[in-house]
Amino acid sequence: MPDNGEVIISIRNLSRKFNSVTAVDDVDLDVIAGEFLTLLGPSGSGKTTVLRMIAGFEKPDSGTISLAGKDVSQLPPYERDVNTVFQDYALFPHMSVAENIEYGLRVKGVSKVERRAASEKALEQVRLSGYGDRKPNQLSGGQRQRVALARAIINRPSVLLLDEPLGALDLKLREQMQIELKELQKELGITFIFVTHDQEEALTMSDRIAIFNKGKIEQIASPQEIYERPRTSFVSEFVGKINKITVGGEEINIRPEFVTIFRTESTAVSQLKGRVKDVIFSGAVTRYLVEADRNPMIIANNAHDSIEVGDQVSISWAKDKEFLVK
C-alpha cells in the first residue's frame, strides 16, 4: 500500500434503500490513492451497491461521495472519472474488440490514429495483442475479461471499479488472473476498488479489505490484520476457520494454523491436552479434529510427530495469536 496517504474517494454517511430493504446503511469509507481496496462480504451485504454508487449507476438516498475532493454523488456516470469492469464484462456485442476498447476515447473525440495506438497498447497490457478485430462472441471468458479490463484502463481513470470480475472464471484461470490484476494495478498505479465474496481472493490481492455485513462495514484493515485480528465474530468467521475455546473460564479465539500439536510424550509446553478424533489429509496441510478439555478444535499444521486417530495429544500456540472479538 502506497504510504503517501492521500485520500482519493471519501464516503460519508452513505445510505441506500431498495423498497424497504436497507442495502447500504450509513457507511463511511476513505479510499487511499493507489491502493487495492477490496470490498468483501456475503451477497446482499451492500458491497456491490456501494460500488455502483461510486460509479454513479445508483444514486444514494443520503450521504456523500467525494472523488478527489469533489462531491460527485449526484453526477451521472459519464461525468465521473472512474471506470468499471463488470461482472459479466458488458462488452458491446456489435463492436469489435478494438472498437469496444476505444469506445471511451471515441466518446471523448480522440482521433482515430491515437485511438488505435492506445487500444493496441491496452491490448498488449492485457496480453491480447492481435485480437482487435474479433467480435466479443469469438472470445473465451478469460479473454473477454481482459477486453473489459483494457476497455476500462485505456481511459486512465483515477479509480478503477471491479465488480466481481473473476466470478465467472474457473479456478485455475481465476488464480492466474488474480496475479495479473495485481501486477497490472502496480504497473498502472491506478486505485482499484474490487468487489468479491471470495475471502481468499480478497486476502491474496488486497492492500486493504473492507468487510461488509448487512449494509455496514464491520472492519477495514490490511489482509493480515483482518485475518489475525478480526474485530468482530462476523469478520473472524467470514475470512477463515476459527477455534473458539474456553481456557480457564476465559473465551479466546485462535486460527487453526497457529496451533501446534504434539504427542503427549513430547516435552513442549502445552496449553491444553486432548484426544485426536479424526485426521484429514489434504496435500499441503493435514487437519486434525481434536477434543480438548470439552472444546472441539480444528488444528491445521504440519505435525512433527506422526499422529493417528485416538492418540492423546498436547496442544499449544503463541499467546500473541489469540484474539478476542465483540
Place this chain on the structure above:
Amino acid sequence: MRNKRLFSKFAALSAAALILAGCGSSSDTATSGVPKVEMLKELGAGEGQVNIVAWAGYVENGSTDPKVDWVSDFEGETGCKVNVKVGATSDDMVSLMKSGEYDVVSASGDASLRLIYGGDVAPVNTDLIPNYADVFAGLKDQQWNSVDGVAYGVPHGRGANLLAYRTDIVKPAPTSWGSVFDENSPYKGKITAYDSPIYLADAALYLMKTQPDLGITYPYALDQKQFDAAVALLTAQKPLIGEYWGDYLKHVASLKSGGTVLGTTWQVNINLAQSEGTKVEGIKPVEGSTGWSDTWMISSKSKNPNCAYMWMDHIASPKANAAVAEWFGEAPSNAKACDITADPNFCTTYHAADEAYWTDVYYWNTPTEACLDGRTDVQCIPYSEWVKAWSSLRNS
C-alpha cells in the same frame, strides 16, 4: 367475406388454368352469342332459402327501419329465408353473380346483358310468375332484359340518377349538371361523384347537351373522340371532388356531415339523409339524367330456383313493388302498385306511367364495340376500355 370469395375465385381460376394448359384450347364463347341455358319448366316446393344480390334498399326486412319490411311476410308465406348481399356497383353485382353463390340479382341495364351473354343468368319462365302480367308494357321485352323475345327477368322499376345538394349550403339551388363540372365552383372539394366506370356516361350526357359538335346522341355509345372528351371532362372535374362514393351509407353520412354538399346520388340516399334531419334535396337537372331500369334475374347456377321464382313473383306483386318503390324513391314496374302506395300521388310524382318524362333519362347500359346508337361507320369504345380509363383516372 370478400377475401374468402377472392380466394375461392383464384383457386377456381388456377384449377381451370391447369386444365386448359393441358388441352391448349380457348374458351372464348361469350361474344359469339347467348349461351344456351334452360329455363325452369314448373314450380316445385321452396328450398327453404334464397340468396339475393340487390341494390341497397331493394330487400328490406325491417332492420333499417321497422316500418320498411317486405321480406318478413314473404319468408312467412313461402318458408324461404332471404339472405341479401348489397352490391355497390353493377360491376360488383356481375362479379358476385359469377361466383354462382347467389340465386337472384336486381341487375341494372349495364349489368343485365353482360350476365345474359356471360351465361350467368337463365331465361325466365314468365308463366310461373303471375304478377308479371301486371308489369307496365313499356318495360317488358326491352333491349336490356330480353334477347330475341325471350325474357331474362322481371322488371323491377326505374329511376333517374339525381343531383343532390344541401339546401342550406348550396345557394342558389343548382339546375344543371354544370354545377359539378364548374372549375370555379365555391363547393370545390365538397363535390361527389359515383365511383364506377359507368359515371363516364354522366359526363357524356352533359357533353351531349352542352357540346353538340361532338355529335353524341347516346351516352353509352361513344367513339374515340367522344370518349376522350368525356374522360377529359372527368379529369378536369377531379380537383373538385372530395370523395367518390360507392358505399351508400358513407355517402349519406357525408351528406349529413357536410363533407359532401353537391353531386350525384340516388333518391333513396336523399330519403335516408332527410330522415336523419339533413337538409338535402335531389333534382333531375335540365340536361336530363342517366338512370336505371332494373330487372330481377335468376342465376343459371341457382341452387334454390323455386324460392328464386317465388321471390321474383313476390317483389313484382303490387304490394311489395309499391313498398320498395316508395322506399327507394323510384317508379314501380307493376301498374297495380300505383293504386296502393302510401302516398296516393306517388306514381304521378315518380312518373311511373309518364313515358315522356323518361325520354331524357338514359338507363345504364353496357357499351360495346358495335355502337348502341346504330352508327356503323365507327367503332365505339367497349365497356372494358371504360373500366381502364376509369381506373386510370381514379389512380392518377
Place this chain on the structure above:
Amino acid sequence: MHKHPRARLGALLFAPGLWLVVAYLGALAALLVTAFFTIDSFTGNVLYRFNLDNFHDMLTDAAYKNVFLRTLGIAVAVTVICTVIAIPMALFMAKVAHPKYRKILVALVLTPLWASYLVKIYAWRTMLEPGSGVIDWLLGPIGIHSPGFGGSAIILGLSYLWLPYMILPIYAGLDRLPNNLLDASSDLGAGNFHTFRRIVLPLIFPSIVAGSLFTFSLSLGDYITAQIIGGKLQLLGNVVYQNFSINLPFAATISFIPVSIMALYLWMVRRTGALADL
C-alpha cells in the same frame, strides 16, 4: 406410434403442411397464373389465354406508376412515423418504467388491437371530418386544423393502426438488451444521446426492421383506410379492389407490385437478423 417419431411428426405436420402448400402457396401461384389471363371485354368472363397485356397496361399507364409511388411513399412515411414514435415509447416501457408496470403498459399498447379495424378507421373519419370533426372542434381554437381526407389522413390513420406492431418488437428487443451495456456506455463517458446512437440503436436495429416488416407490408396492402379516410386518393390495394370485380386478371397483375416489393424487402433485410426477431 411412439416408436416412429418421424411418422408421428409427419402426421402432426401433414394438415398444416397441406394448408401451407395448397392454401398459401397455391393461392400465390393462382395469383401469378391469373395475372397472365385476360377478360372478355363485354361479359367480363376470364379468358384463359396467356398474354402480357395486363403487364403492358400496368407499365405503360402513368396512373399506375403514380399510384405505385404514392403507395410506396405512404408505406415509407407510416413506417418512419411508427418507428419515431415507437422507439421512445418502447424505451420508456422497457427501461424507465418500474418493472411491475411493464406488463400493464404492454397490455395498454395492445388494447387498440382488440377493437375492430373498421371501428377505428370510422372513428378517425369522424375525428378528421373537416369543419365538424373532433380535431377541428378541439384543436381549431389553437390554430390546428384537420388535414381533411387524403394522403395525410391515410398516413395518420395507418400510423395509428400499425403502431403496436412496431412497439412490440422494439420493446422485446430493448427488454433483451442488458442494462449493464447501458451502464457500461455511460461509465465510459457517453451521454444519453451517444449511448442511444452508438449502443441502443445498433442493437435494436433488427427489432426495428422486424417492426417495419409489419408496418410497411400492412401499409402496402391496405385499401380500406384509403377508402374511408383517403378522400379520392387511391392506393395499390384500391386498384386491386376496384379491378377485382371488373377485371380479375388485371387485379392479379397489380397485386404483384406489393408482393414483389415485400419479397425484395425481405431479401434485403434477411442479413440483419430481423427475421429471427419476428
